[in-house]
Amino acid sequence: MLNKQFLINFAIVYLNHICMKRIFLFLAISLFVFSSCNSSKKNFQKGNYDETITKSVKKLIKNPDSNKDALLLDKAFKLANERDLDAINFLKLDGQPDTWDKILRRYKMLNNRQKQLKAILPLKLNGQLINFRQVDFNAEIIEAKRKAAAYFYANGKRLLESNDKQLIRQAYGELIRAKTYAGPSYLDLDNLIKEAEYKGISRVFVSIENASLFNFPHGFMTELVSGNTNRLNSDWVQYYFKNTNDQMEFDYLALVKIKNVQVSPDDVKTIDRVYKKNVEDGFEYVLDAKGNVKKDSIGNDIKKIKYKALQCALVETVQHKEARFVGEVEFIELIPNDRLLGRKPFASQTVFHHVSARAIGDTNALDAETKQLLNSNQIPFPSNNELVFNNAIRVQKAIHNILRTNQGYFK
Secondary structure, rough: OOOHHHHHHHHHHHHHHHHHHHHHHHHHHHHHHHHHHHHHHHHHHHHHHHHHHHHHHHHHHHHOOHHHHHHHHHHHHHHHHHHHHHHHHHHHHHHOOHHHHHHHHHHHHHHHHHHHHHHOOOOOEEEEOOOOOHHHHHHHHHHHHHHHHHHHHHHHHHOOOOOOOOHHHHHHHHHHHHHHHHHHHHHHHHHHHHHHHHHOOOOEEEEEEEEOOOOOOOOOOHHHOOHHHHHHHOOEEEEEEEOOOOOOOOEEEEEEEEEEEOOOEEEEEEEEEEEEEEEEEEEEOOOOOOOEEEEEEOOOOOOEEEEEEEEEEEEEEEEEEEEEEEEEEEEEEEOOOOOOEEEEEEEEEEEEEEEEEEEEEEEHHHHHHHHHHHHOOOOOOOHHHHHHHOOOOHHHHHHHHHHOOHHOOOO
């Protein structure tokens, strides 16, 4: 009777579980559909007409009979066009020469919007098929391009006459836009773009100075101020580690100063440790008070494991030596006059550390990790120059990192 009741209860719980899963699935699907419909409406209410149009077009491609989406599309399309045309009229009335780029963007939006609707035309709205009137904006687009190009060309040439690199870089952008709109209409445009690019770049010469008392090995200083400049250069900042052109004029100097180099003496320490371990060493019989071997409950001799103590003395030799660099990078503006802009410190350290060991006693008392030390012998210390030279890569990375992260000095 108990088993029967249990099965009935289990069946009820299982059926409830299945029903709940279906209810949740239905709710999830309903929520997705509702939110999808709602998102278009929300975009429309926020004035995001183009997003509304894009989403409505996708829905109507799947379901051309959706009157709700067709109605929303119709409203969004008309309001978006009205907004763009009003903006164009205002900009034309304003009459400023720098507005033609904005006018061009508005015309392109009108044109692209029309193209987007071609996929679903004719549109079924309130039971009737309708078409939106296609307006040819090509003439307006060409005129706006021409006038925008004329403005950017003239303004770019004007800015290019400045000695301010920020304005020259702006000139470069203006001239690029002029070329985008005008193509080959201006014969000197390519040369003007090259001139703006050349004049807009800040050139930084990287030099190094040994302000420490350390006598560096040959080639070390050259190693520090070398490397792949492509990883450092940006659009408007270029670094030079060698002056290969006597006529090149540098805007800034990054002076790397090695202020202090400390090399520790060869340090050798000896550490004595004693390791002990008990290991199994056969067995022996357990005797009773009379000296007889004890028996277990089934008559077998009782034995116990014997242990023996192992001991090993380990003599570790620790060799240690380190070299530490301390320096800074000075950022100096060369034009119009030498002016210190800032300093950034750096430091780097190279460590020689070697451990070797010899054993006195039974090495079985050692663990596996400690035994590895026995495979290493004492080795010669590196010379001061070797240790310093081995630090070159680290110092170079520290210098390059400072150059890369402080480009804000170079305007």
